[in-house]
Amino acid sequence: MxxxxxxxRYASTxxxxxxxxxxxxxxxxxxxxxxxxxxxxFVELPxxxxxxxxxxxxxxxxxxxxxxDVYAPISGEIVAVNEELEDSPELxxxxxxxxxxxxxxxxxxxxxxxxxxxxxxxxxxxEE
Amino acid sequence: MPNKTALHALHLASGAKMVDFHGWEMPINYxxxxxxxxAVRQGAGMFDVSHMTIVDITGNQAQAYLRFLLANDVxxxxxxxxxxxxxxxxxxxxxxxxLIVYYFDVTNYRLVVNSATxxxxxxxxxxxxxxxxxxxxxxxxxxxxxxxxxxxxxKAAKLFSAAQVESVADMKPFYGVQAEDLFIxxxxxxxxxxYEIMVPxxxxxxxxQKLLDAGVVPCxxxxxxxxxxxxxxxxxxxxxxxxxxxxxxNMGWTITWEPSDRNFVGxxxxxxxxAQGTEKLVGLVxxxxxxxxxxxxxxxxxxxxxxxxxxxxxxxxxxxxxxxVPASVEADAEVEIRKKWVxxxxxxxSFVRNGKSVL
Numbered sequence: 001m002x003x004x005x006x007x008x009r010y011a012s013t014x015x016x017x018x019x020x021x022x023x024x025x026x027x028x029x030x031x032x033x034x035x036x037x038x039x040x041x042f043v044e045l046p047x048x049x050x051x052x053x054x055x056x057x058x059x060x061x062x063x064x065x066x067x068x069d070v071y072a073p074i075s076g077e078i079v080a081v082n083e084e085l086e087d088s089p090e091l092x093x094x095x096x097x098x099x100x101x102x103x104x105x106x107x108x109x110x111x112x113x114x115x116x117x118x119x120x121x122x123x124x125x126x127e128e
Numbered sequence: 129m130p131n132k133t134a135l136h137a138l139h140l141a142s143g144a145k146m147v148d149f150h151g152w153e154m155p156i157n158y159x160x161x162x163x164x165x166x167a168v169r170q171g172a173g174m175f176d177v178s179h180m181t182i183v184d185i186t187g188n189q190a191q192a193y194l195r196f197l198l199a200n201d202v203x204x205x206x207x208x209x210x211x212x213x214x215x216x217x218x219x220x221x222x223x224x225x226x227l228i229v230y231y232f233d234v235t236n237y238r239l240v241v242n243s244a245t246x247x248x249x250x251x252x253x254x255x256x257x258x259x260x261x262x263x264x265x266x267x268x269x270x271x272x273x274x275x276x277x278x279x280x281x282x283k284a285a286k287l288f289s290a291a292q293v294e295s296v297a298d299m300k301p302f303y304g305v306q307a308e309d310l311f312i313x314x315x316x317x318x319x320x321x322x323y324e325i326m327v328p329x330x331x332x333x334x335x336x337q338k339l340l341d342a343g344v345v346p347c348x349x350x351x352x353x354x355x356x357x358x359x360x361x362x363x364x365x366x367x368x369x370x371x372x373x374x375x376x377x378n379m380g381w382t383i384t385w386e387p388s389d390r391n392f393v394g395x396x397x398x399x400x401x402x403a404q405g406t407e408k409l410v411g412l413v414x415x416x417x418x419x420x421x422x423x424x425x426x427x428x429x430x431x432x433x434x435x436x437x438x439x440x441x442x443x444x445x446x447x448x449x450x451x452x453v454p455a456s457v458e459a460d461a462e463v464e465i466r467k468k469w470v471x472x473x474x475x476x477x478s479f480v481r482n483g484k485s486v487l
Contacts, residue, residue, distance in 0.1 A: 038350065039162040041440040042417050060466075062419050064161055064350065064440050067466065093160070 002032040010122035011073040037063035045081040080104040133178035150244035161350030173347040178271040179243040187262035201384035205231035217394030222370040271332035276322035319359025360478030378409040411477035420449035430456030
């Protein structure tokens with residue numbers, strides 16, 4: 001069974017979103033997604049300062065098995081990326097919701113997050 | 129319903145993620161294929177290869193049959209137990225399958241062929257046998273376990289009887305011996321020392337469990353693929369198939385041309401291919417970020433080719449691949465990765481041996 005924390009919001013494309021306050025949101029990929037991809041070997045992250053729209057492909061999670069686009073779940077500005085992943089991409093596998101985070105977005109409209117899936121809806125989504 | 133090996137329940141007990149592999153439900157990994165890969169390079173890992181097909185060829189004309197069937201020449205096998213790698217070709221010089229043949233005497237050989245091609249191979253073996261006095265016998269009563277890595281032999285030996293230890297003492301690479309209930313061979317698909325062991329199906333689970341208890345790490349098909357790629361070993365269906373000449377698949381060394389009067393299936397087509405020239409299989413090395421993948425386009429001096437196998441190399445820490453390209457290839461190539469062209473280095477298709485880079 002996949003681990004799907006109830007306090008997070010999810011995109012149907014398997015990104016999770018956590019509010020950090022002040023309109024900033026941390027984004028990563030779900031436990032389900034990392035498990036499908038298998039051992040991560042490279043993570044290509046967006047440029048800090050870049051403006052992204054929801055649904056844009058902004059990062060690439062590349063595992064032994066496949067390369068997978070990661071999409072911005074909300075619109076805004078990239079304000080931080082997880083530099084640790086440069087040397088330790090396996091953090092995405094070992095701690096998908098913690099040390100394996102990918103980037104932070106300063107939301108254009110924090111209300112946009114409410115349109116994302118909650119844990120229950122995401123679980124239904126991946127069981128289909 | 130996919131087939132299951134005798135070790136299926138033990139795979140699940142070890143937390144394996146199972147996949148359908150050409151009709152067999154097999155472990156792809158037990159958590160992390162990279163950790164499994166390192167276990168084989170640095171210690172000892174094991175693979176359930178019971179899905180592979182074991183076929184015994186016996187009879188008065190066993191040698192003559194195999195000299196006709198295979199592009200490599202079994203007449204080279206003079207020592208009891210010695211093994212040979214060969215392609216089995218069709219009339220147009222394409223590869224029906226690649227296999228290992230063990231020699232016991234001129235009336236008695238054992239083949240190990242791929243599982244994905246089992247039915248095709250059995251039909252082919254039988255169809256080529258009509259003019260020969262041979263008996264072709266599949267041996268599904270054996271499971272097969274590959275124990276590989278620098279510590280593999282020592283750990284496997286803990287399970288052997290005194291007589292079995294004696295039988296494998298001083299056995300060189302690429303030999304096999306029937307030792308009591310086990311057939312033990314110094315072969316593998318990883319570029320490491322180790323054994324491939326055929327064990328009666330009923331004893332297989334117990335044998336696997338004892339290897340687990342001895343600290344041998346269970347490894348899935350994922351690690352098997354990255355290990356064989358690092359070792360520069362072909363995967364049938366990917367690096368070659370019925371439409372590909374062995375000369376274009378780095379299998380030229382497995383073709384025995386002399387004596388020139390030995391007729392084998394595909395010989396005349398192969399001679400023509402050789403005279404005309406073929407593409408060649410090369411290794412690619414990319415130290416930049418990103419991963420080379422099968423199917424990506426390759427541009428080299430004199431034309432275009434394709435990556436046949438590509439992955440991240442856990443041992444080297446960057447991506448490697450095998451690619452079939454025009455023979456005019458020079459020291460560099462361009463590969464199209466996710467719509468960008470990237471320059472990579474061209475090398476011989478061999479990357480890691482005995483735990484170390486050979487680049």
